[in-house]
Amino acid sequence: xxxxxxxxxRESLELAFHxxxxxxxxxxxxxxxxxxxxxxLGFNPEALAAVVKELRMxxxxxxxxxxxxxxxxxxx
Amino acid sequence: xxxxxxxxxxKELVHRLQSQNLQKPPSKxxxxxxxxxxxxxxxRILSSRLTPSIVADEASMAESIKRQLATQGKSSQALAxxxxxxxxxxxxxxxxxxxxxxxxxxxxxxxEDRNITKKQSISRVSNxxxxxxxxxxxxxxxxxxxxxxxxxSLCNREMPGKGWSGGVLLVSKDPExxxxxAFREFANLVKEENDVSEETLVRDLLxxxxxxxxxxxxxDENVDGYVLPNSIKVPRxxxxxxxxxxxxxxxxxxxxGYVSDSKAEDVGTVGxxxxxxxxxxxxxxxxxxxxxDAQAMNPIPLVSDSASSWDYLSLRRLSVWFTEPMVKMxxxxxxxxxxxxxxxxxxxxxxxxxAQHGDPLVHEFMSRLLRRVCSPLFEMVRSWVxxxxxxxxxxxxxxxxxxxxxxSLWSEGYRLDARxxxxxxxxxxxxxxxxxxxxxxxxxxxxxxxxxxxxxMEAAAASGTTTGKGGxxxxxxxxxxxxxxxxxxxxxxxxxxxxxxxxxxKEHCLAIKRYLxxxxxxxVQYLMDKVGPExxxxxNTISTFKLAGLLETAVQSSNAQYDDHDILxxxxxxxxxxxxxxxxxxxxxxxxxxRVPLNTVFTESxxxxxxxxxxxxxxxxxxxxxxxxxxxxxxxxxxxxHSFIKLQQTVKMQLLSTLRRCQVLWDEMNHFISNLQYYIxxxxxxxxxxxxxxxxxxxxxxxxLLSAHEKYLHSIVEKSLLGERSQSLYETLFILFDHxxxxxxxADRLYEGIHELQMRSINSQKQRGESLEPGSWVxxxxxxxxxxxxxxxxxxxxxxxxxxxxxxxxxxxFISQLPVQQHIDLKFLLFRLDxxxxxxxxxxVL
Numbered sequence: 033x034x035x036x037x038x039x040x041x042r043e044s045l046e047l048a049f050h051x052x053x054x055x056x057x058x059x060x061x062x063x064x065x066x067x068x069x070x071x072x073l074g075f076n077p078e079a080l081a082a083v084v085k086e087l088r089m090x091x092x093x094x095x096x097x098x099x100x101x102x103x104x105x106x107x108x
Numbered sequence: 109x110x111x112x113x114x115x116x117x118x119k120e121l122v123h124r125l126q127s128q129n130l131q132k133p134p135s136k137x138x139x140x141x142x143x144x145x146x147x148x149x150x151x152r153i154l155s156s157r158l159t160p161s162i163v164a165d166e167a168s169m170a171e172s173i174k175r176q177l178a179t180q181g182k183s184s185q186a187l188a189x190x191x192x193x194x195x196x197x198x199x200x201x202x203x204x205x206x207x208x209x210x211x212x213x214x215x216x217x218x219x220e221d222r223n224i225t226k227k228q229s230i231s232r233v234s235n236x237x238x239x240x241x242x243x244x245x246x247x248x249x250x251x252x253x254x255x256x257x258x259x260x261s262l263c264n265r266e267m268p269g270k271g272w273s274g275g276v277l278l279v280s281k282d283p284e285x286x287x288x289x290a291f292r293e294f295a296n297l298v299k300e301e302n303d304v305s306e307e308t309l310v311r312d313l314l315x316x317x318x319x320x321x322x323x324x325x326x327x328d329e330n331v332d333g334y335v336l337p338n339s340i341k342v343p344r345x346x347x348x349x350x351x352x353x354x355x356x357x358x359x360x361x362x363x364x365g366y367v368s369d370s371k372a373e374d375v376g377t378v379g380x381x382x383x384x385x386x387x388x389x390x391x392x393x394x395x396x397x398x399x400x401d402a403q404a405m406n407p408i409p410l411v412s413d414s415a416s417s418w419d420y421l422s423l424r425r426l427s428v429w430f431t432e433p434m435v436k437m438x439x440x441x442x443x444x445x446x447x448x449x450x451x452x453x454x455x456x457x458x459x460x461x462x463a464q465h466g467d468p469l470v471h472e473f474m475s476r477l478l479r480r481v482c483s484p485l486f487e488m489v490r491s492w493v494x495x496x497x498x499x500x501x502x503x504x505x506x507x508x509x510x511x512x513x514x515x516s517l518w519s520e521g522y523r524l525d526a527r528x529x530x531x532x533x534x535x536x537x538x539x540x541x542x543x544x545x546x547x548x549x550x551x552x553x554x555x556x557x558x559x560x561x562x563x564x565m566e567a568a569a570a571s572g573t574t575t576g577k578g579g580x581x582x583x584x585x586x587x588x589x590x591x592x593x594x595x596x597x598x599x600x601x602x603x604x605x606x607x608x609x610x611x612x613x614k615e616h617c618l619a620i621k622r623y624l625x626x627x628x629x630x631x632v633q634y635l636m637d638k639v640g641p642e643x644x645x646x647x648n649t650i651s652t653f654k655l656a657g658l659l660e661t662a663v664q665s666s667n668a669q670y671d672d673h674d675i676l677x678x679x680x681x682x683x684x685x686x687x688x689x690x691x692x693x694x695x696x697x698x699x700x701x702x703r704v705p706l707n708t709v710f711t712e713s714x715x716x717x718x719x720x721x722x723x724x725x726x727x728x729x730x731x732x733x734x735x736x737x738x739x740x741x742x743x744x745x746x747x748x749x750h751s752f753i754k755l756q757q758t759v760k761m762q763l764l765s766t767l768r769r770c771q772v773l774w775d776e777m778n779h780f781i782s783n784l785q786y787y788i789x790x791x792x793x794x795x796x797x798x799x800x801x802x803x804x805x806x807x808x809x810x811x812x813l814l815s816a817h818e819k820y821l822h823s824i825v826e827k828s829l830l831g832e833r834s835q836s837l838y839e840t841l842f843i844l845f846d847h848x849x850x851x852x853x854x855a856d857r858l859y860e861g862i863h864e865l866q867m868r869s870i871n872s873q874k875q876r877g878e879s880l881e882p883g884s885w886v887x888x889x890x891x892x893x894x895x896x897x898x899x900x901x902x903x904x905x906x907x908x909x910x911x912x913x914x915x916x917x918x919x920x921x922f923i924s925q926l927p928v929q930q931h932i933d934l935k936f937l938l939f940r941l942d943x944x945x946x947x948x949x950x951x952x953v954l
Contacts (some may be wrong), residue, residue, distance in 0.1 A: 059218065
């Protein structure tokens with residue numbers, strides 16, 4: 033029984049991961065599984081998405097922070 | 109416990125995301141990414157939005173993602189996604205994802221976010237400054253530093269590769285789709301349950317709506333309706349619905365049957381208009397059916413492929429389509445039913461009764477119908493009121509004409525037919541309409557007048573309607589009334605003008621009063637003098653021509669000769685049918701010839717009543733005349749009184765008393781007759797005439813005039829005791845007249861006798877004077893004379909007593925009857941006759 037549940041869970045995750053890839057979310061399996069777990073716990077998907085977005089931004093900001101001073105003037 | 113788990117998961121998430129970031133080339137200022145702060149930030153975001161902004165619907169979410177992919181041109185990916193999703197959704201039970209919608213939504217939002225980020229990546233300026241400040245300064249530190257250490261160590265780990273490079277693409281559509289399977293099963297079930305498909309039923313119903321039998325739904329004579337035979341197996345609901353919808357076909361059949369069966373001769377113009385408007389409605393109905401036919405061609409889809417076509421026709425849709433036609437058709441069928449036996453105005457009235465409906469649809473429909481139906485009727489009214497034409501080939505109009513002689517055209521020529529009077533025309537208006545047309549016809553036929561056309565034109569102009577066709581419609585009853593009133597006003601005015609000016613109605617009335625009602629005193633006097641001797645002859649010896657000549661002489665010798673010749677020409681002598689032994693007095697009468705158009709007023713019955721009045725008045729005049737003639741002979745003068753001196757004392761006394769009695773009786777009679785005469789002339793004739801003249805002045809139309817004249821005549825008849833109620837009184841009066849006439853002859857005889865006596869006594873005196881010697885025979889003769897005189901006088905006295913007694917008893921009876929008469933004016937007559945209470949008091953004493 034447990035093993036079946038585990039298999040279902042795995043398959044579900046696999047399917048979700050496929051979908052995530054098709055949608056080009058750029059999430060890896062582990063992150064996705066965490067997000068799914070949080071969703072199951074009833075968190076607002078919008079909020080989760082916002083978290084993902086914000087923390088990624090941090091990443092992009094960190095990656096582009098070198099050009100910060102140069103391009104800050106060109107803010108539309 | 110739960111919280112801890114959540115916290116762990118969030119930590120893990122933040123860690124993963126940050127580690128993802130870190131796999132990129134390391135940033136120059138790694139301090140800025142503080143895992144601790146990031147965690148706090150994440151928790152803050154999560155706690156700020158607890159509920160999603162859209163409704164949770166898994167299928168529609170999947171659909172929206174699919175569509176989004178398809179619009180982006182990634183159809184193969186969309187297909188693959190659909191496939192994945194169907195599998196994902198089918199995972200149920202333990203271990204599966206519970207909140208699938210949330211996952212899908214999450215994926216979608218992240219995907220969208222990324223797309224935006226990608227698109228903007230070139231022009232985008234990092235808002236890391238803001239983020240940094242927000243993370244470092246804006247958020248208070250909630251967690252310990254060790255957390256950040258932990259995260260930092262994880263950040264340094266290298267990630268194996270990009271997560272989204274993989275994915276399986278499934279091209280084929282899943283044949284084991286459960287939904288499809290279910291629908292297919294449902295379709296099979298439907299097929300099993302029904303012998304006929306819904307399309308066939310719909311098509312059959314459309315046929316039946318045209319009154320044609322379909323392949324399955326057929327007209328059954330026994331049931332009187334369209335039925336689906338019981339042999340065909342359909343669900344009960346379908347059968348009921350077919351039954352309901354096929355009612356339309358039954359109704360159509362009824363209406364169409366009426367429209368196609370009714371012939372012009374049978375239904376008349378109103379019926380034709382009714383049929384035409386029904387036909388128009390049916391055309392509209394056929395148009396709808398054609399549209400429905402086209403829709404019925406589309407196959408009825410199952411619930412699954414609703415997108416294929418929307419304009420198909422199922423039984424339910426048909427029932428919606430049929431709602432309005434059903435109401436109208438039902439209405440038409442009801443009208444057809446109620447109008448089948450009716451025609452003309454009655455039909456319009458019946459339809460009008462149905463138009464009193466609160467439903468705006470029905471009301472609008474009915475008034476449209478009525479406007480058409482009533483147009484021939486209103487056209488008839490118009491031509492009747494303005495032209496006097498009765499264009500009524502099918503006997504539909506509420507005015508009915510019948511061929512009659514000219515003099516009774518007004519009274520009998522036209523009448524209202526109450527059955528044909530529609531209820532929206534009030535009876536008063538109808539009678540006004542009748543009278544207006546009648547006036548025109550009267551003017552045309554009896555008066556040969558053409559002036560009414562101008563009056564009618566004026567009326568039409570005043571009411572704003574052209575004399576052309578089609579001015580009035582149903583619902584414009586005000587306009588109709590205006591037209592009728594205007595026309596009536598003008599036509600009546602014109603008619604009265606013609607009557608008064610051209611036909612001199614007033615003059616003729618006056619002439620009748622003067623000659624037939626003996627208003628012209630000198631004429632009556634002369635006539636009485638001239639024809640009196642002639643009339644004393646037996647009736648069969650009198651020649652009418654001679655009397656006519658005498659009448660002419662009477663006219664010529666009186667003031668009447670200055671009258672209009674036209675009027676005098678009309679005055680004739682009329683001999684009434686007589687019995688043997690009648691005197692000329694009994695049959696003589698005057699007649700006034702009333703020609704067209706005056707004979708509309710002076711009809712034969714009216715002239716008969718005039719004749720009765722004339723006869724009464726003539727008799728009264730004759731009695732009066734007789735009394736006056738009697739007075740001529742008996743008035744006391746010195747010659748007569750002187751001659752009596754010579755008579756013997758006893759005889760003289762006898763003579764005087766007889767004479768006195770005679771005088772008293774005469775006086776009594778004269779009192780009665782002169783007062784009666786006065787009453788008739790001044791309180792009956794003149795008063796009635798004055799009222800009549802006033803009413804003539806204000807009479808607006810011929811009907812007013814007729815009724816005024818009728819009133820005039822009636823009041824004369826009633827007041828002169830000629831009415832039925834005073835029959836006995838009238839008879840008494842005639843006996844009184846007879847007595848007076850008897851008295852007159854008696855008085856004549858008396859005076860003749862006296863005159864004879866006188867002559868003889870004068871003769872004897874002469875003889876005595878001549879001989880101058882008292883001869884014995886003379887004395888003898890004188891004695892004989894005295895004897896003869898006393899005998900004669902006593903005989904006369906007896907007769908006088910007899911007449912006097914009879915007369916006074918009759919008069920008493922007459923007077924006692926007067927107060928119980930209905931007419932108030934007769935009481936004045938009593939008052940006049942018995943002013944001193946001479947007649948009533950002695951009786952009271954007795």
